[in-house]
Amino acid sequence: MKTSSLRKTLGLSAAALAMGCGAALADADDNLVVNGEIEMVTQTEAPEHVEYLSTIRSGWTYRSDETQQFQMDDFDNPAMIFVDEARASWNTAEGSEGKSCASCHGTPEESMKGLRAVMPKWNEEAGEVWTLEKYVNDCRENRMGADAWGWTSTPMRNMTALISVPSRGMPVNVAIDGPARETWERGKELYYTRTGQLELSCANCHEDNHDNFIRADHLSQGQINGFPTYRLKNARLNSIHGRFKGCVRDTRAETFSPGSDDFVALQLYVASRGNGLSVEAPAVRN
Amino acid sequence: MEFTRRGALAVGAGAVAASVLPSFAFASVDDAVAAFTGGAELGEGGLTLTTPEIAENGNTVPVSVDAPGAEAVMLLAAGNPSPDVCTFNFGPMAGAQSASTRIRLAGTQDVVAIAKMSDGSFVRASNEVKVTIGGCGG
Amino acid sequence: MAKGVRPRVKVPGSASAGDVITIKTLISHPMESGQRKDSDGNVIPRSIINRFVCDFNGENVIDVTMEPAISTNPYFEFQAMVPEGGEFKFTWYDDDGSVYEEAKSISVG
Numbered sequence: 001m002k003t004s005s006l007r008k009t010l011g012l013s014a015a016a017l018a019m020g021c022g023a024a025l026a027d028a029d030d031n032l033v034v035n036g037e038i039e040m041v042t043q044t045e046a047p048e049h050v051e052y053l054s055t056i057r058s059g060w061t062y063r064s065d066e067t068q069q070f071q072m073d074d075f076d077n078p079a080m081i082f083v084d085e086a087r088a089s090w091n092t093a094e095g096s097e098g099k100s101c102a103s104c105h106g107t108p109e110e111s112m113k114g115l116r117a118v119m120p121k122w123n124e125e126a127g128e129v130w131t132l133e134k135y136v137n138d139c140r141e142n143r144m145g146a147d148a149w150g151w152t153s154t155p156m157r158n159m160t161a162l163i164s165v166p167s168r169g170m171p172v173n174v175a176i177d178g179p180a181r182e183t184w185e186r187g188k189e190l191y192y193t194r195t196g197q198l199e200l201s202c203a204n205c206h207e208d209n210h211d212n213f214i215r216a217d218h219l220s221q222g223q224i225n226g227f228p229t230y231r232l233k234n235a236r237l238n239s240i241h242g243r244f245k246g247c248v249r250d251t252r253a254e255t256f257s258p259g260s261d262d263f264v265a266l267q268l269y270v271a272s273r274g275n276g277l278s279v280e281a282p283a284v285r286n
Numbered sequence: 287m288e289f290t291r292r293g294a295l296a297v298g299a300g301a302v303a304a305s306v307l308p309s310f311a312f313a314s315v316d317d318a319v320a321a322f323t324g325g326a327e328l329g330e331g332g333l334t335l336t337t338p339e340i341a342e343n344g345n346t347v348p349v350s351v352d353a354p355g356a357e358a359v360m361l362l363a364a365g366n367p368s369p370d371v372c373t374f375n376f377g378p379m380a381g382a383q384s385a386s387t388r389i390r391l392a393g394t395q396d397v398v399a400i401a402k403m404s405d406g407s408f409v410r411a412s413n414e415v416k417v418t419i420g421g422c423g424g
Numbered sequence: 425m426a427k428g429v430r431p432r433v434k435v436p437g438s439a440s441a442g443d444v445i446t447i448k449t450l451i452s453h454p455m456e457s458g459q460r461k462d463s464d465g466n467v468i469p470r471s472i473i474n475r476f477v478c479d480f481n482g483e484n485v486i487d488v489t490m491e492p493a494i495s496t497n498p499y500f501e502f503q504a505m506v507p508e509g510g511e512f513k514f515t516w517y518d519d520d521g522s523v524y525e526e527a528k529s530i531s532v533g
Contacts (some may be wrong), residue, residue, distance in 0.1 A: 075448050085428065
């Protein structure tokens with residue numbers, strides 16, 4: 001009962017808004033080519049483990065022409081300001097060992113290509129699923145002898161964006177079998193669990209109602225292939241867990257913490273729903 | 287009187303507020319235009335103002351002006367707490383009298399451009415931009 | 425000086441004499457509008473870049489006066505004439521008196 005009445009409400013407001021403002025909505029068939037050379041897959045067949053969608057679409061396809069254009073050239077993409085900041089930090093020695101990222105890894109282009117596409121992934125040594133943030137902090141604490149960065153801190157958001165850049169255009173290919181399976185199942189359970197006073201699960205908005213409007217917001221599938229992503233709203237990069245927290249808070253729930261096992265599990269599941277889309281990070285969204 | 291941001295936005299946003307604080311925002315648009323034109327009459331044509339019909343966020347709205355032969359183009363946001371946005375002054379090495387930038391809009395409102403042409407005349411163009419107030423804070 | 429201000433410009437490296445080229449500029453800057461309040465309710469003072477100038481070989485291309493309604497990380501795109509080889513000079517003026525400069529050469533061949 002609850003689900004159907006919710007759908008009706010969302011559907012109505014969508015219709016009202018569509019009548020109100022007509023054009024300017026993005027076309028799912030627009031092509032995203034960055035810098036005239038990186039061709040992105042923004043729409044493709046859903047992976048088998050995504051049972052209730054036939055097509056998966058990048059969040060880019062839901063945005064207005066103007067927002068889309070911000071991402072089509074690196075000079076126009078304000079996220080690159082923060083990538084440049086991270087590049088400076090990549091080359092700066094920190095901590096008791098006197099090492100920088102570059103001391104071991106050379107340039108991000110040499111050493112990080114493809115990494116973002118398979119994140120998060122099972123770390124055999126740690127016996128758990130690790131995200132980019134965990135790898136960065138492991139390096140900082142154990143190899144550099146530096147302090148860990150906060151999960152959603154500015155340097156961490158910027159660094160994860162820099163590490164993502166060399167993987168742009170590569171298909172997201174997150175492993176969900178083997179030892180990661182249990183974490184993935186936990187993430188899936190969270191995805192379909194309603195939270196908060198509004199009793200909304202991730203699926204209510206991003207699976208049942210993607211392409212509809214929730215008030216004036218054009219709902220996407222909530223894909224994370226563009227994260228960390230620059231939002232026009234706050235004019236900075238936003239982390240995956242930061243976005244999860246915002247969504248859960250919008251259901252009027254106590255949220256999980258960024259970096260928590262729950263959010264790592266949710267990240268693995270949500271990332272796997274985008275298997276086949278291109279890594280776009282750092283993308284631009286509203 | 288105390289003039290808060292919220293109050294200022296409300297003035298931009300609607301007629302209800304305007305009846306409380308009569309035509310504050312509109313008067314200052316007129317002032318800004320008068321300061322730029324010296325009170326000269328405003329014509330039309332020869333100035334193209336390009337804005338999105340709907341801005342997904344008011345923080346970063348791309349706008350362009352194109353006024354072949356103009357000396358300067360002033361941009362105003364009629365519904366902002368302060369309507370001034372910027373003035374482009376074109377020098378002798380300008381390849382065209384056109385420019386693009388990204389601006390802040392406090393809500394749905396008219397964006398106004400005034401061009402000062404080389405013969406000393408002024409032309410005006412304006413577009414309404416609808417600014418989406420979304421529910422998903424994130 | 426506002427923290428982390430970094431200008432960047434995009435100018436083609438070469439052109440033909442008499443070409444009109446497109447220039448893009450972006451500078452990282454918070455453009456604090458003076459309209460916001462901090463968590464204690466105090467107005468955060470205005471701190472913006474208030475002017476941007478581009479010259480080519482000492483002659484003006486564009487001179488922009490800027491107000492707080494220009495977005496964070498100010499972006500400009502405009503056209504310039506290139507009658508000969510030379511240098512574009514870009515200057516941003518901050519409310520706090522700081523001046524940020526960048527230069528780019530272009531060859532004509």
